[in-house]
Amino acid sequence: MATSKDVARLAGVSHTTVSRAFRKDPKVKPETYERIMKISEELGYTPNQVASNLRSQKTKTVGLIISFGFNPFFLEITHTLETELARHGYRLLIAFDEDNPDRQWNILQSLASAQVNSIVFTPLYRDGNQKNRLYRWMKNSNIHFLQLISNDYDDFASFTFDDNLGAYLGARHLLSQGHRNILMVGGVNRVEGYTRAFEEIGCKPAFPYQNLSSESKEQNFRKIKAAILRQKPTAIFAIAYDMNYLAYEVLTELNMKVPEDISFLAFDDDRWLQLLRISVIGHPIQALAGSIVREILSYETENEIYPSSTSFKPFLIERNSVLSIQV
Amino acid sequence: MATSKDVARLAGVSHTTVSRAFRKDPKVKPETYERIMKISEELGYTPNQVASNLRSQKTKTVGLIISFGFNPFFLEITHTLETELARHGYRLLIAFDEDNPDRQWNILQSLASAQVNSIVFTPLYRDGNQKNRLYRWMKNSNIHFLQLISNDYDDFASFTFDDNLGAYLGARHLLSQGHRNILMVGGVNRVEGYTRAFEEIGCKPAFPYQNLSSESKEQNFRKIKAAILRQKPTAIFAIAYDMNYLAYEVLTELNMKVPEDISFLAFDDDRWLQLLRISVIGHPIQALAGSIVREILSYETENEIYPSSTSFKPFLIERNSVLSIQV
DNA sequence: CTTTAAAATGTTAACGTTGACATTTTCTCA
DNA sequence: TGAGAAAATGTCAACGTTAACATTTTAAAG
Numbered sequence: 001m002a003t004s005k006d007v008a009r010l011a012g013v014s015h016t017t018v019s020r021a022f023r024k025d026p027k028v029k030p031e032t033y034e035r036i037m038k039i040s041e042e043l044g045y046t047p048n049q050v051a052s053n054l055r056s057q058k059t060k061t062v063g064l065i066i067s068f069g070f071n072p073f074f075l076e077i078t079h080t081l082e083t084e085l086a087r088h089g090y091r092l093l094i095a096f097d098e099d100n101p102d103r104q105w106n107i108l109q110s111l112a113s114a115q116v117n118s119i120v121f122t123p124l125y126r127d128g129n130q131k132n133r134l135y136r137w138m139k140n141s142n143i144h145f146l147q148l149i150s151n152d153y154d155d156f157a158s159f160t161f162d163d164n165l166g167a168y169l170g171a172r173h174l175l176s177q178g179h180r181n182i183l184m185v186g187g188v189n190r191v192e193g194y195t196r197a198f199e200e201i202g203c204k205p206a207f208p209y210q211n212l213s214s215e216s217k218e219q220n221f222r223k224i225k226a227a228i229l230r231q232k233p234t235a236i237f238a239i240a241y242d243m244n245y246l247a248y249e250v251l252t253e254l255n256m257k258v259p260e261d262i263s264f265l266a267f268d269d270d271r272w273l274q275l276l277r278i279s280v281i282g283h284p285i286q287a288l289a290g291s292i293v294r295e296i297l298s299y300e301t302e303n304e305i306y307p308s309s310t311s312f313k314p315f316l317i318e319r320n321s322v323l324s325i326q327v
Numbered sequence: 328m329a330t331s332k333d334v335a336r337l338a339g340v341s342h343t344t345v346s347r348a349f350r351k352d353p354k355v356k357p358e359t360y361e362r363i364m365k366i367s368e369e370l371g372y373t374p375n376q377v378a379s380n381l382r383s384q385k386t387k388t389v390g391l392i393i394s395f396g397f398n399p400f401f402l403e404i405t406h407t408l409e410t411e412l413a414r415h416g417y418r419l420l421i422a423f424d425e426d427n428p429d430r431q432w433n434i435l436q437s438l439a440s441a442q443v444n445s446i447v448f449t450p451l452y453r454d455g456n457q458k459n460r461l462y463r464w465m466k467n468s469n470i471h472f473l474q475l476i477s478n479d480y481d482d483f484a485s486f487t488f489d490d491n492l493g494a495y496l497g498a499r500h501l502l503s504q505g506h507r508n509i510l511m512v513g514g515v516n517r518v519e520g521y522t523r524a525f526e527e528i529g530c531k532p533a534f535p536y537q538n539l540s541s542e543s544k545e546q547n548f549r550k551i552k553a554a555i556l557r558q559k560p561t562a563i564f565a566i567a568y569d570m571n572y573l574a575y576e577v578l579t580e581l582n583m584k585v586p587e588d589i590s591f592l593a594f595d596d597d598r599w600l601q602l603l604r605i606s607v608i609g610h611p612i613q614a615l616a617g618s619i620v621r622e623i624l625s626y627e628t629e630n631e632i633y634p635s636s637t638s639f640k641p642f643l644i645e646r647n648s649v650l651s652i653q654v
Numbered sequence: 655c656t657t658t659a660a661a662a663t664g665t666t667a668a669c670g671t672t673g674a675c676a677t678t679t680t681c682t683c684a
Numbered sequence: 685t686g687a688g689a690a691a692a693t694g695t696c697a698a699c700g701t702t703a704a705c706a707t708t709t710t711a712a713a714g
Contacts, residue, residue: 001469003699003700003701004700004701005700013663013664014663014664014665015664015700015701016663016664016665016701016702017662017663017664019700019701019702020662020663020702023702027661027662027663028662028663029661029662029663032662032663044464044467044468046436046439046440047440047700047701048381048440048442048699048700048701049440049441049442049701050377050380050381050386050441050442050699050700050701051381051669051699051700051701051702052700052701052702053377053669053701054375054377054378054381054668054669054670054671054699054700054701054702055668055669055700055701055702055703056669056701056702056703057669059377070399070402070403070406070598072397072399072402074402075397075399075401075402076397078421079397079423082421082422082423083423083425086422086430086433086434086437089437091420091422091437091441092420092421092422093418093419093420093421094405094409094419094420094421095409095413095418095419096406096409096410098410103413106413107413109373110413110416110418112373113373113374113375113376114376114377114418115375115376115377137371140371141371142328245598245599245602248602249602252602252604270599271397271572272572272597272599272603275572275575275576275579276599276603277579330669330670330671331670331671332670340693340694341693341694341695342670342671343671343672343673343693343694343695344692344693344694346670346671346672347672347692347693350672354691354692354693355692355693356691356692356693359692359693374670374671375669375670375671376671377669377670377671378669378670378671378672378699379670379671379672380671380699381669381670381671381672381698381699381700381701382670382671382672382673382698382699383671383672383673383699384699
């Protein structure tokens with residue numbers, strides 16, 4: 001591989017000038033610049049970023065750690081993130097942690113030793129011990145951490161969607177269409193917004209919320225199925241992406257058609273939900289990704305962290321899966 | 328940040344020994360090893376990979392260039408690739424080329440200057456000029472290139488799915504269920520297998536194949552719609568992932584139910600196709616990813632390229648979207 | 655023409671590791 | 685016990701860049 005010295009020799013300048021030319025230092029005379037570029041082109045010379053990184057102690061590389069892998073949402077986040085970062089000359093290292101503490105630890109080590117500037121991560125720990133261990137380590141490192149769809153740590157910036165608002169918007173929509181007997185399936189941390197919508201019209205959720213967070217897929221499936229059979233809800237509201245699948249699967253098994261037999265409101269839009277004309281609580285993913293990139297870049301210049309939490313507002317996308325019924 | 332010298336000082340050894348310890352060099356005495364590790368732990372020392380990469384002229388980093396972004400298939404590939412690579416201590420840099428020649432060029436430059444060992448890429452060029460320009464550059468670089476779902480270049484290993492076999496399997500299945508008037512939508516390069524299935528039972532495809540490769544989504548939509556109305560096929564066979572969406576969208580617009588009004592065979596499985604009970608031509612994605620990783624790793628040791636093309640065989644997943652009709 | 659400042663380029667060392675080679679320490683066995 | 689081999693560690697330079705500083709060249713002004 002050609003180095004700056006090879007180019008320098010042929011161009012009759014010092015390797016420092018070559019370096020300067022590639023960094024577009026205005027001190028390089030235009031004609032020198034042209035000569036250097038021409039020769040570089042011929043030699044197929046590209047500056048060695050590894051050497052540059054070592055010397056300048058900056059890598060222009062961001063690490064992205066993804067926990068729950070198979071969610072199209074992450075493809076979109078990754079895509080937007082990478083595109084925005086690339087525009088500013090940054091690279092993106094990606095890693096999947098498989099929800100495994102050892103793997104999490106290794107990824108962190110690996111990214112740290114790769115000297116990444118910033119690490120964007122989805123919820124990491126699974127228990128308190130792991131959380132503390134990771135926290136201590138993260139605090140100690142001088143890496144810029146950003147929380148994606150989570151805000152477990154106060155010391156790091158967080159970028160989330162307001163899930164309670166999502167629950168509220170969903171519940172309000174269903175209530176406004178006359179539904180009262182609603183089955184909400186999903187994480188427990190979204191109950192507040194859900195309940196609030198009921199309170200606004202002076203009533204209470206018809207039956208207790210199904211806590212499905214920590215159980216196996218099969219258990220959740222059975223729970224949802226049982227709840228539907230028992231309570232005969234007129235609408236089902238999935239309040240996490242995976243719950244869309246789960247709820248839809250139960251409905252298929254029970255041979256219930258949407259919206260004829262039951263109304264369905266999903267969470268986190270995707271292409272199929274769109275094609276199936278299923279109403280959904282959508283999220284401004286691009287805005288969130290853009291915000292993350294801005295934070296990363298501003299850290300570069302300021303090099304000072306004032307942890308902030310940014311929460312983006314979900315919105316209702318009405319399609320044809322929620323039937324209006326008489327109260 | 329602590330360096331090997333800091334650790335060395337405290338451990339009373341030379342930095343070289345620290346370096347050896349972290350590389351698990353058997354020459355390091357076990358007790359020395361322990362001492363070094365203990366002190367490193369206390370200092371929060373992690374070897375600086377950037378320096379290591381520079382010195383050893385190896386980065387243990389693989390670049391992945393993705394062309395057609397929003398396809399769950401790629402999430403799975405990426406996921407598997409990353410997991411396998413991580414197991415061997417490799418990192419994955421990801422980039423989306425937006426199907427844009429300039430972006431492609433920049434990504435290549437960026438990955439090259441990052442000194443990646445290997446680059447896995449999906450179809451790159453859009454025209455002959457671009458193909459040649461890229462090819463010259465790639466040949467000239469000493470990077471190990473691997474083609475993912477494409478085999479445009481003979482000089483680089485390629486990993487593909489046998490799409491003609493996919494077309495054949497799909498067509499055969501539809502024919503076996505009595506369908507003769509089939510509308511196949513998708514890329515032109517899969518006709519052979521499709522036609523072969525017809526020939527096997529001594530007949531010809533009912534009407535000309537729809538070439539949809541190079542047009543806009545809206546044009547394709549109209550073309551498919553017109554074809555359905557004109558030819559009234561009893562089955563529709565999507566032969567590329569995006570065609571699933573497109574075909575399904577047309578069917579929704581025409582208010583045709585699957586499989587009552589028309590049979591539907593999709594391409595490239597995903598979670599929703601599964602839930603919708605749509606039969607599909609599936610692909611052994613994990614096997615392909617595994618094969619790529621093996622190729623990458625073996626290049627490390629052998630450092631010699633004998634370009635090979637590996638083609639994986641698709642398979643039919645029967646569900647409930649194809650109706651059996653009387654011939 | 656000098657003088658002087660500004661522009662352009664050069665020199666040197668350092669970033670933190672590792673490979674090659676040199677040296678010291680420990681162990682083995684006659 | 686001491687020679688020789690093996691084990692363990694050390695020294696030094698190099699990877700290809702860039703920051704800091706030094707020097708040369710060019711342009712501007714008197």
